[in-house]
Amino acid sequence: MTLKLLVGLGNPGPEYDATRHNAGFWWIDALAREHGAALVPEKGFFGNAAKLRIGGQQVWLLQPMTFMNRSGQSVAALARFYKIAPQEILVVHDELDLLPGQAKLKRGGGHAGHNGLKDIQTQLGSPDFWRLRLGIGHPGVKSEVVHWVLRKPPVAERDAIEAASERALQAVDELLTGQMEQAMRRIHGSKPDAPAARKQAPTAMQPGEG
16 A cells, blocks of 8 residues: 555645644645645645655645635545545644644544544545644643634744654655555654643634634
8 A cells, every 4th residue: 555645734825824723734845845846726626736756656745725624625636536545645634632743643533623634534435544643732721722723833832843744754755655654653753741831812713714
């Protein structure tokens, strides 16, 4: 089994670029930069995409431009056109249940309330895709989650998220060749210290962002 489609989740627009919910976009951007690839708008796939070769293997990179809640529309469109099976897809997303600096790789499972994952699962008709979960931490209160994911993390937390992302970038060759156990060992790394709790003012949320 090899991966043929790498998807990063986020919300489109400069106002969201640096928010926690866009951690998946950050990862895809970093991978594209590393390989000199340019993501370009693909209207038929409702997102920005690039096709490149990594280690001799062809792979698609995709950032849905549909807003988070409709990510599945974009993923399913590309996957169906190129006959890519769910188990050949990796979705990179922000994860509340992991601390900044943590990352976890898994295949299948539920969506844990993440609306991007939920829509992808619905549109593909299967939960059997791979997920790279980039920790962003939890605000500690469920009612603040929506505002938390749409805020920019402090510099120290952003640095920790990017460190976890870098470990995952170093595992790309293993991911693409199906060496998932080796990739997991590289990605999971060590558990970081918990950041101090921070209270931030809520911001308004638009439909489809969460």
